Amino acid sequence: MTRTVEERDRMLAFASTTVTTVAGGATVVCAILPGALPALEATISIVAFALLIVAAGAYLQRRTSPIPVVVILVTALIGIGVVGLSGGKSGPAATSVVAMLVVASSSAAFLLAAEARRRVILGAGFVAVLAVVIPTVMSVRGNLIAALFVTVGSWAFCTGTSVWVARIVPQTVDRIEGMSDAYRTERQASELEARRRQSARLLHDTVLATLTLLAHSGRGVGEHALRAQASEDAELLRQLRLGYTPDPAASGDYTLRQVQESTLGNTLETVKQRFKRMGLDVAWHGTGHVLLPAETLDAFLLALAECLENVRRHSGETQAHVTITDDDVTVRAMVTDSGVGFDMGSVSPGRLGFTESIVARVRDVGGNARLFSAPGSGTTVVLEVPKA
Template sequence: MPNHSLRRPHSGPPDRPWLRPEPISLAPVPEPPDAEPTANPASVALARVYALFPAAIRLSCGVAVAVVALAVRTPPVQAVPLALAVVALTIWSYVFYRQAVDNGIRAWVVLVDSALTIVACLAMGVLVARTVMPGGVSWVAVLASTSIITAPFALRMAHGILVGLTIAAAYCAGALIAGQQEEAISHSAVLVVQTFLAIGLVYLTRRSTRAADGVFAAYQRTHRESVIARAAREAERKQNRDLHDTVLSTLTMVGLGGVAAQSPMLRARASSDLRTLFDPVRRPVLDPAAKVSLDERLRLIVERYEGYPLTAALEPCLVPSAVADAIAESADAALSNVVRHGEGSVAWLRLHQTREAVVVEVIDVGPGFDMATIPSYRYGIRESIMARMAAVDATVRIDTAPGNGTRIHLEWANVG
């Protein structure tokens, strides 16, 4: 047993830290998303709008047309053709609505709708009273406008223009047959303008949607690449930690004289290092959230320091597997620092649990150090302890000063 400083007794670890600096903690590394976002979300949303918008327009138009058509039955309106037209168009309005809502807007749906509208336009002479025909306020005029507006939602641009112009021509013919030349010219021109406006609106929305999906696809690629790069960096950091905390740490201990060449601690550490680095297949793969015994994990760490003056007080404690790994490996790194740099020291490892947190402390009465003087490139405390604890949302507090020993306080507060 090495000789210890006479500045304080060593029957047990100090109950209070010798210094009280602010806690040192790092933000956790963000996890990648659980699932890929929907591909082409703008197109999916637009398809839904393209189904609901025409469906709502066509159903409301069908109801309004039926009411208006039946309200004005003055000559030359013929009752039988009007009744047949109203029944057929009302039933079709419901079929159009159900098809669009259930299956999306389809080309055959708007083509059937356009055909019925063309028939109604050609039969205006027996379906619409002459008194309401001028000015484009008749129910057939409303029906024609509705079919022209809904057609581009399911058709290509050229086909939508062709359908719109055909409906406008049918309206013009129907108005001429009914003896309404002025209406034939004026409202047909309005229907032609509506055709190109509807086509332009659909073109702009589709173009904007493609642009939005292109931006989103680029974001997905960039995000995926960043997640892969982050995962690669994390894997590299873990490999570096394992290498630092096993072979390099053990060789440094031997080189600094912290452990004898034939000591039981060296044999235990060498065996553990080889298992960690070269036999990963035999290591059990656990769910990171599965509860494991932290005290058992820490007892395995204590075995690595056989022959060293280390006292362990470990209360039974269950924590998630990922938390147990981080705390146990951080404690091991802290104890390795004690052996390497605290010649002639003794150490304590304590584990206790409260209602609020799980706390592990590594305490030694060695020479201590000044945190401000540690270079940024030093790997031990920054990566092997602080980064490990930060990865599981845990915190680290280091209480130390030159000549006053060291207390490393590891705390995980997500208990319960």
């Protein structure tokens, strides 16, 4: 609620400052016109009063306070009285000075009409202005109807604007806060979904892979390799239970360290050795001397390792080929095998292995994955990730 009041008063103070600046400047111009006020002292007084009103309005921009509002109102009333006591009979010129002072005084209504407790002062100020304007205009033989129109019109406009702002600002602030809450909720939901997807990939690449091996009695994998893999998975689960956030370095090999940038060739050997002990010989072709950001490198290697895991598990082959190339903006890896292949249309969309651990993973870092296969013709997967 305090924030709403501050925003409201800030807007009203800006409006009051604008009106006092324009009306004060116009008062000075009207006062120095030849014949407007017969006495030099009266002209000097009106100019001084107008500048004081402008200064009080400018102060409102720095700090919203009742003191400058009272100064504006009282100074305008005194200035109108000075015009009436100057003895001038110039009519229209003197009435213009009065009208500008009335407009300046109406700027006080911006802040006085915003709250019910201030409206008593607002009413008293308006009555005081009328009480001074009527005899003053009559004494200088000005147009009383025009003076009353300016008085009532300016005060009504400022009062109406103040009431409207006082009602609309809380509604606007509430809507903005509602939008902020909705955005925050949506962001939290997105982060939760991202963590859920990451957890699903993590489990698929580690624990589920090990459980699959156990379900098939470790077929094709030595007892030592199976034990080592299970030990790594157990350590990962222990870290998760203690509240750590794992940082993946390769499929089935997660650590808690994070680097800003790493050379691809430094980590390919780890992937090669991991699959070699599991019975898959990986032949590497191309370059490994490519610098990649840590997040991109992790996604690239995890997707690559999942491709090799699919070769080991489904192709019926004991060898796979990985060709790595790069250009100015992209690093590519092509994983091929000469195995049994499969009908791509028969793959269930619910399978996490390709859709999450490969495709979604590289897309999260701005990359792409393409799959080519046919029964009896082997399988090829092309991974692409950006360098920056």
